[in-house]
Amino acid sequence: MGYLYDSLLAAIKLIVGFDKDVLITVWTSLYTSTVAILLASLLGIPVGLWLGISKFRGRRALVTLLNTLMALPTVVVGLLLFGVLSRQGPLGGWGLLFTPAAMILGQMVLATPIVANYVHAAVIGADRRILPTLRSLGATSWQASLQLLRDIRFGVMAAVIAGFGRVIAEVGIAMMLGGNIRGTTRTMTTAIALETSKGEFAFGLSLGLVLMAVALLVNLGLNFLQQR
Amino acid sequence: MKRSTILMSLLIFLLFCSSASAFDHLRLATTTSTENSGLLTILLPPFEQHNNCKVDVIAVGTGKAIKLGETGDVDVILVHARGKEDRFVAEGFGVDRRDIMYNDFVIIGPTDDPAGIKGQKDAAAAMAHIAAAGFTFVSRGDDSGTHTREKELWAAAGVAPAGNWYLEAGRGMGEVIVMAGERQGYTLTDRGTYLAFKEKTPLRIAVQGDTRLYNPYGAIMVNPQRHPHVKADLGRKLLDYLTSQSARVLISGFRHGSEQLFYVED
Secondary structure, three states: OHHHHHHHHHHHHHHHHOOHHHHHHHHHHHHHHHHHHHHHHHHHHHHHHHHHHOOOOOHHHHHHHHHHHOOOOHHHHHHHHHHHHOOOOOOHHHOOOOOHHHHHHHHHHHHHHHHHHHHHHHHHHOOOOHHHHHHHOOOOHHHHHHHHHHHOHHHHHHHHHHHHHHHHHOOHHHHHHHOOOOOOOOOHHHHHHHHHHOOOHHHHHHHHHHHHHHHHHHHHHHHHHHHO | OHHHHHHHHHHHHHHHHHHOOOOEEEEEEEEHHHHHHOHHHHHHHHHHHHHOEEEEEEEEOHHHHHHHHHOOOOOEEEEOOHHHHHHHHHOOOEEEEEEEEEEEEEEEEOOOOOOOOOOOOOHHHHHHHHHHHOOOEEEOOOOOHHHHHHHHHHHHHOOOOOOOOEEEOOOOHHHHHHHHHHOOOEEEEEHHHHHHHOOOOOOEEEEOOOHHHEEEEEEEEEOOOOOOOOOHHHHHHHHHHHOOHHHHHHHHHOEEOOEEOOEOOO
16 A cells, blocks of 8 residues: 555655656657647548448448457557667668667557547448538538537547647557657657566656646647637 | 647647657666666767767667667677677677676576575576476566576586476566566576666575676677678777776776676776
């Protein structure tokens, strides 16, 4: 019991004490995850809409593929991009490995299928008559899609929140592509892994509690946006 | 409309943040034992201030650190596996190897010492004894410097470790000490990590002092002729600094509690 109590106490100290190292890791986690989820949304929302609206041969196969990609292990994404971004890899000249940009790229790959799947499900669940009705009223297909998006906005928000939760909580990609560099690519999750390997279990757990507090704040913010 | 404005300005702001970086960065791949001990957080800042740069430390096992050097993804490596280091230089991947410091390995085990190896001076014989009696031994199993040394000791003992007493964890030193403690087994660890875990593990030192447990660390610069993007000037300065008198004072003055973790050659 002492262990859990110590962690809770340490977490509160970290939050109210504004420890500089902890603040930097919180910031790194937040901004890489945020950029990653925004990019993933830019890709995933159109893909989800398109899969939900259009009818073509092979659509089911594509949806199944997308569903399967939701099960992508983070280390596999890490390994894949490691090979691509390493100096020996095809994009090695960019020198992106062990930078925040590499983590963002990996997390984007991780989150895009999640966003696309959720949006696809929301489109399928929406009223099937919306699009024909809008078109008959003279809307272009672009305007009709925008209106549909407005109708399923709660589903889209759920997609973004699910994707964000996945990327801010993942450790494999951040560790492999970021390298857990202090002050640069150390995120909350890689910091927890590091503290665990040092045997600082209580401190690691307290960082976990800080992570949950940050996630709560982000979700409160999204909730606020949603209600406006 | 307003919401998308908020989101877009957030995105632009974040992209700005990620591109801002005024310092020159030098990448150092090193072992988890060096990083976890906390040595680098006191050793590197004077160098960073003097050269107005930042050393990005990537802490992995020795095997992976050497791989990162081979592919040119880092500028300098600081590792502990002499045989592999010499091969790294001989094959043209690295240049200018320097001896930096040393510490030693110890074999730790349960306090009641079921294998009866406590005080044994011959590390290989002690390990042969563990194997013969089938007491649990937890191996790093991750191609790290410690794992390399362990395999050398098994070879010296004439044992091919296999069986349900031999657990290959594939994890870092700290995790392996915890695992060995839970399973009441033996393991080989560097002294620094053991001291950091002394409070948290029921295991105690059984064997120490064998010359084969000596653990030297070397720093090598990645060959700039092979990888032109390597920061050779800054890398050379780091090697010079690590072998300088001021760094030697910092290394030998570094303590965990009252115990010295790293030593420099006289």
